[in-house]
Every structure is written in C-alpha cells, then in structure tokens.
Amino acid sequence: MSTIYVHGLGYIGLPTAAMFANYDHEVTGYDTDEAVIEGLDDGNVHIDEPGLRAFVTQALESGNLTVSNEVDEAKYHIIAVPTPFDDETKEPTLEYVEAAGEAIAPHLRPGDTVILESTVPPGTTVETLQPALEQSGLDAGSDFALVHCPETVLPGNIITELKENDRIIGGVNGVSTEAAVRLYESFVEGDIYTTENATTAEFVKLIQNTYRDVNIALANELALIGEDYGIDSREAIEMANTHPRVDIHHPGPGVGGHCLPIDPWFLGQNSDNLDLIERARAINDGMADHVVETLRDELGSLEGRTIAVFGVAYKGNVGDTRQSPGLDLAQALQKAEAELASPKPDGGVPPSAVGVRLHDPHVADQTLDLVDRKSAIAGADAVVITADHDEFEHLDPAAFADAMAERVVVDTKDVLDPSEWKSEGFSVRRI
Ligand SMILES: NC(=O)c1ccc[n+]([C@@H]2O[C@H](COP(=O)([O-])OP(=O)(O)OC[C@H]3O[C@@H](n4cnc5c(N)ncnc54)[C@H](O)[C@@H]3O)[C@@H](O)[C@H]2O)c1
Ligand SMILES: CC(=O)N[C@@H]1[C@@H](OP(=O)(O)OP(=O)(O)OC[C@H]2O[C@@H](n3ccc(=O)[nH]c3=O)[C@H](O)[C@@H]2O)O[C@H](CO)[C@@H](O)[C@@H]1O
Incomplete structure (x- = not known):
C-alpha cells in the first residue's frame, strides 16, 4: 500500500x-x-x-x-x-x-x-x-x-x-x-x-492515436471515392477487412473527442515532418462540409430548410461534446447559411435562414440549445445522424415520415436499417 x-x-x-x-x-x-x-x-x-x-x-x-x-x-x-x-x-x-x-x-x-x-x-x-x-x-x-x-x-x-x-x-x-x-x-x-526514456513513452501515446486518426481518414477518403463509383463503402471496407492483414476503420461525419483530433498535432511540436498526418486531419475535418454537400444534393438548396442533427456527443453513448462532429456540422450549416445571405449581385432578397435543431439523449449541456426528438423532427426537411447512440438504432421511420416536411435522412454512422427507411419513402444517404 x-x-x-x-x-x-x-x-x-x-x-x-x-x-x-x-x-x-x-x-x-x-x-x-x-x-x-x-x-x-x-x-x-x-x-x-x-x-x-x-x-x-x-x-x-x-x-x-x-x-x-x-x-x-x-x-x-x-x-x-x-x-x-x-x-x-x-x-x-x-x-x-x-x-x-x-x-x-x-x-x-x-x-x-x-x-x-x-x-x-x-x-x-x-x-x-x-x-x-x-x-x-x-x-x-x-x-x-x-x-x-x-x-x-x-x-x-x-x-x-x-x-x-x-x-x-x-x-x-x-x-x-x-x-x-x-x-x-x-x-x-x-x-x-x-x-x-520518457520522451519515447510520450511518442508512443501520440502515435497510437495518430494511427487511428490516419486510418479513419483513409476510410473517409474511401467513402468519398466509393460514392463516385456508386457503391456502399462500408460494405466494401468490411469485405476488404476479411483479409488477415487489412484493418480499415469506419468512415463517419469527422473525428471528434479530446484526443484523436488533437494528439497528432503534438507530434509537430518540434518537427516539420508532418505531411500525411496533416492531410489526414484535413480529410477528417472536411467531412462536415461533405455532409452539407450531401444535403444540398438531396434538397436542392438549403435556403429556409430545417435540418435535425441527431448526436452532438463526439461519439456514441458518451455525453462528452468536445470537438463534436455534430456541432461541427451545425457550424458548417450556419456557414452555408452565411454564404446564402451574402449580398446578391442582382440585389435580390436575402434568403431565409437554414434552421438547425440539435438532439442528443446523452448530452446534458445547458449551453446548447438541445430539443427532444419530437420537436427536432417536426416539420424538418432532413435528419442527419452524427453519433452512434444505442437509442438511434430504434428510431421509428414511420413516425419520422409523419412528422417531417421532406423525407431525407443522412446516416453518417451506419445505425439505421436503410431498407426500413426506404420503405417509408425516405431518401437514405450514408457515409
Ligand atoms: N479523456 C480522455 O479520454 C483521455 C484519455 C487519455 C488521455 N487523456 C489525457 O489526460 C489528460 C486529462 O484529460 P481529462 O479528459 O481527464 O481532462 P479533464 O478536463 O476532464 O480533467 C482535468 C482536471 O484537472 C484539473 N486541473 C487543472 N489544472 C490543475 C492543476 N494544476 N492541479 C490539479 N488539477 C488541475 C481541472 O480542474 C480538471 O478537473 C489530458 O492530457 C488528456 O489529453 C484523456
Ligand atoms: C488509439 C485509441 O483507440 N485511442 C482512444 C481514443 O479514444 P476516443 O474515444 O477519442 O476514440 P474513438 O472511439 O476512436 O473516437 C474518436 C472519434 O473517431 C470517430 N471514429 C472512430 C472510429 C472509426 O472507425 N471511425 C470514426 O469516425 C469517433 O466517432 C469519434 O468521433 O483516444 C483516447 C485518448 O487518448 C484513448 O485513451 C483511447 O484509447
């Protein structure tokens, strides 16, 4: 003792x-x-x-x-x-x-x-x-x-x-x-x-998280390439991983939390040799903009649209919102709104705002304007799943179809059964 x-x-x-x-x-x-x-x-x-x-x-x-x-x-x-x-x-x-x-x-x-x-x-x-x-x-x-x-x-x-x-x-x-x-x-x-050597121990910790971050960036890049070929990248990655020496991680809405988005940068404190690592960070950070583009693709314009973001925790079944991909998406949507609202050369009327509703059953942060599930989807044009909380696996597509203005769902975490949602008339987009 x-x-x-x-x-x-x-x-x-x-x-x-x-x-x-x-x-x-x-x-x-x-x-x-x-x-x-x-x-x-x-x-x-x-x-x-x-x-x-x-x-x-x-x-x-x-x-x-x-x-x-x-x-x-x-x-x-x-x-x-x-x-x-x-x-x-x-x-x-x-x-x-x-x-x-x-x-x-x-x-x-x-x-x-x-x-x-x-x-x-x-x-x-x-x-x-x-x-x-x-x-x-x-x-x-x-x-x-x-x-x-x-x-x-x-x-x-x-x-x-x-x-x-x-x-x-x-x-x-x-x-x-x-x-x-x-x-x-x-x-x-x-x-x-x-x-x-204490420095070696510090280095080991950082490269464990860097490995994961870079691997997720590869998965995210493959997801974008997969879209260009019209295939489901998750299915492809799962099949690729059956090889004994392949272990590609999962794509998603970006990498959050207190560690993966930060620790790779610590390696650059006294080194100018970060190259792939910096690229990986940029790819992961770019996923929010990709979701915005997906929404534009589905809805035409985001003008006056209401988007429900399901998940502001940085990952499933935790309440921590540090570096949250869901909040990054909300910010990217607000940026898209600011671009919409910039003065038009023809002096046209500024468009109405993009409405973002945040819902998360695991987060208790009072500073975020969180709403319950029902309020989040009432009249919404699209739902985006940004955290793989257990609760989201049991969402009822029929109830969403009744409540929403448009039937668009973007599942960035592979929690929904696409066929169930499609049979309720939803256009289902996945990362
Ligand atoms: N959270 C994780 O998942 C995780 C995992 C591995 C490593 N880490 C690392 O561990 C460290 C701590 O992370 P965390 O998530 O526990 O942080 P945290 O913010 O949850 O907790 C840190 C605590 O330290 C206190 N504090 C600040 N200065 C202090 C001081 N001088 N003396 C005593 N207390 C002080 C703060 O008030 C706070 O309560 C970080 O370096 C983080 O990167 C975190
Ligand atoms: C090497 C390692 O395992 N390190 C862990 C990590 O803990 P974490 O909770 O931050 O880690 P993740 O679970 O990886 O989540 C991070 C983000 O990545 C997204 N993600 C994840 C997997 C995937 O395939 N595709 C993704 O997109 C996920 O949704 C989330 O946003 O750092 C801690 C602190 O150093 C460590 O202590 C802990 O061991």
Whole structure:
C-alpha cells in the first residue's frame, strides 16, 4: 500500500484515483477547481462515464479516497491535468502541467515518484515538468523518480480498460521506471512495457492515436471515392477487412473527442515532418462540409430548410461534446447559411435562414440549445445522424415520415436499417 496524490480529477484522474483506492492505496484527489472538490466531498460524481459513480462512491465510502483543495506529501504524485490545444496556432498549453509540478515541488521528498499521465508533446516530461519539480532542490532520476505513463482508456469503457489495457512506462532512468512499474502492478492486468526514456513513452501515446486518426481518414477518403463509383463503402471496407492483414476503420461525419483530433498535432511540436498526418486531419475535418454537400444534393438548396442533427456527443453513448462532429456540422450549416445571405449581385432578397435543431439523449449541456426528438423532427426537411447512440438504432421511420416536411435522412454512422427507411419513402444517404 502506498500514499498517492492524484492531481486533476477529470475523465482520467478521477477513475484513476478511485482505482488505486479500491486496490487499497491511500489516495488523495486534488483539483484546482473548488467545485469539483466540494462536489466529491458531498459524494457527487461530476464525470459522466458508465459505472463510474458506483466505483468512485465505493472508493470514497471505504475511506481510501479522500479529496483535498491543497497539495501535500505523498510517496507517489500522479498528474492528470488538461493539456489543451490552440486550434489556430497548433500549440499545446502546457501551463497546467507546469503548475502541477510547481505545486508538488515544495512537498517533494527524496525517494518520491512523480508520474505524468496527461498526453503531451514529446519532450514535455523532461523539458517542462522536470524543471518545475526541481525547484524543490532535488534532482530527477537521482533524488526522486520521474516518469511518463500515458493513459490509453477508451471513454465509455474507462474502468475496464484502466485495468485491462497494456501500459507503457517511460522513466527518465531505470530506477524511475521501476518505481512506477511497482505502483501500476498493483492493479493493471495487461502487460507493462517499459522504456528508460520518457520522451519515447510520450511518442508512443501520440502515435497510437495518430494511427487511428490516419486510418479513419483513409476510410473517409474511401467513402468519398466509393460514392463516385456508386457503391456502399462500408460494405466494401468490411469485405476488404476479411483479409488477415487489412484493418480499415469506419468512415463517419469527422473525428471528434479530446484526443484523436488533437494528439497528432503534438507530434509537430518540434518537427516539420508532418505531411500525411496533416492531410489526414484535413480529410477528417472536411467531412462536415461533405455532409452539407450531401444535403444540398438531396434538397436542392438549403435556403429556409430545417435540418435535425441527431448526436452532438463526439461519439456514441458518451455525453462528452468536445470537438463534436455534430456541432461541427451545425457550424458548417450556419456557414452555408452565411454564404446564402451574402449580398446578391442582382440585389435580390436575402434568403431565409437554414434552421438547425440539435438532439442528443446523452448530452446534458445547458449551453446548447438541445430539443427532444419530437420537436427536432417536426416539420424538418432532413435528419442527419452524427453519433452512434444505442437509442438511434430504434428510431421509428414511420413516425419520422409523419412528422417531417421532406423525407431525407443522412446516416453518417451506419445505425439505421436503410431498407426500413426506404420503405417509408425516405431518401437514405450514408457515409
Ligand atoms: N479523456 C480522455 O479520454 C483521455 C484519455 C487519455 C488521455 N487523456 C489525457 O489526460 C489528460 C486529462 O484529460 P481529462 O479528459 O481527464 O481532462 P479533464 O478536463 O476532464 O480533467 C482535468 C482536471 O484537472 C484539473 N486541473 C487543472 N489544472 C490543475 C492543476 N494544476 N492541479 C490539479 N488539477 C488541475 C481541472 O480542474 C480538471 O478537473 C489530458 O492530457 C488528456 O489529453 C484523456
Ligand atoms: C488509439 C485509441 O483507440 N485511442 C482512444 C481514443 O479514444 P476516443 O474515444 O477519442 O476514440 P474513438 O472511439 O476512436 O473516437 C474518436 C472519434 O473517431 C470517430 N471514429 C472512430 C472510429 C472509426 O472507425 N471511425 C470514426 O469516425 C469517433 O466517432 C469519434 O468521433 O483516444 C483516447 C485518448 O487518448 C484513448 O485513451 C483511447 O484509447
């Protein structure tokens, strides 16, 4: 059993803190957001993830997990703070990592271990975190252990993957690596792979997500090419994947979430060699415009049309809307509207607006103007499915046919049965 401080209690830090606590470690969760600490102190779990509420409650009730709004001493410090990214400059924000290091420094003792779990550009552990921690007067590698151990859990299945996924552990030296291995061994059921280079561990995490992003870009490009040949690209990809060495991912409305659209750019922090990776990002980002074109193709003009977007979560069965393809589509539709509304050379009357209605049974975000299913489709000209939520598999095409003005459905996630919708008179377009 060890004492552990977990810095940052979000999607990663909170399940991690609860996991160590449920495996008998004495864990303190720390977050700079007072509301998070107050909520957890009252037993409120603020992260929407299957099974997490019960898992965290168990940890809190056992007394092994406590929360605090102050940093203190611990044998292990695990950092799971945000590493956001500026879409314009393509620069990461590492100030939270630095702040966590500076907060730990006054409490760091010889023999302690600091583990960075946040996803970061290669070099961050050594170049950003290490100097912040060494403000303690102690040296990384000799006085304290310093490690990068990337997190690879899949949102929607975090608790299972936390335990079962393999782990990559890269310390700044062998002693650091071993210190982290001893800790993770207490609950990790997957294999633990080690490297005595923290930068390698950072790189590995980024290339896992880059592989997925580039593979999805290939699938998206194949979907566009498939349309040119009038074939169903999903059927073709499924058949291609029967080959033992082919594994093409699924096309869709674009790539969302907090990781895949961001992490590939981190590779470009100190390298000018991103080429295919940049192209892949552009292809995936371009899928929203492709959906707009599909709608234009079906409806003629978008002028005065009402489009119902089903799914603003970034993927199925989660409530997270970060980098959501559904919201990107809403924005692309608004851009199309702005283009329509630009002054006409003949001085014609500006067209009426494109109406966008957002519906998502998994999202509770009050800042989004979400409507229920019935209100979303009443008088709508088209429905676009942009997240593969389970609920969407059971939509009743007859009810949609009755409620909508036009019978157009664009299924970007392969959740609908096209023949059922066609038999209700729908024009069904798929990606
Ligand atoms: N969410 C995922 O699926 C996922 C998966 C793998 C890796 N990651 C990476 O893990 C890191 C954390 O992501 P997340 O999704 O948990 O973020 P999050 O925004 O859900 O949570 C981060 C928490 O850290 C807190 N925080 C900010 N600065 C702090 C500080 N100096 N000290 C203590 N707490 C601080 C915030 O208040 C917030 O509660 C990121 O680098 C992310 O890229 C995320
Ligand atoms: C390598 C890997 O597996 N990494 C995972 C990933 O988690 P995620 O939840 O972000 O990942 P996805 O499920 O891939 O979804 C992303 C977007 O891609 C769309 N998509 C997906 C598959 C497909 O074939 N076609 C698509 O279009 C999907 O709809 C959604 O918008 O990053 C986390 C943080 O680093 C990791 O921890 C986690 O292991």
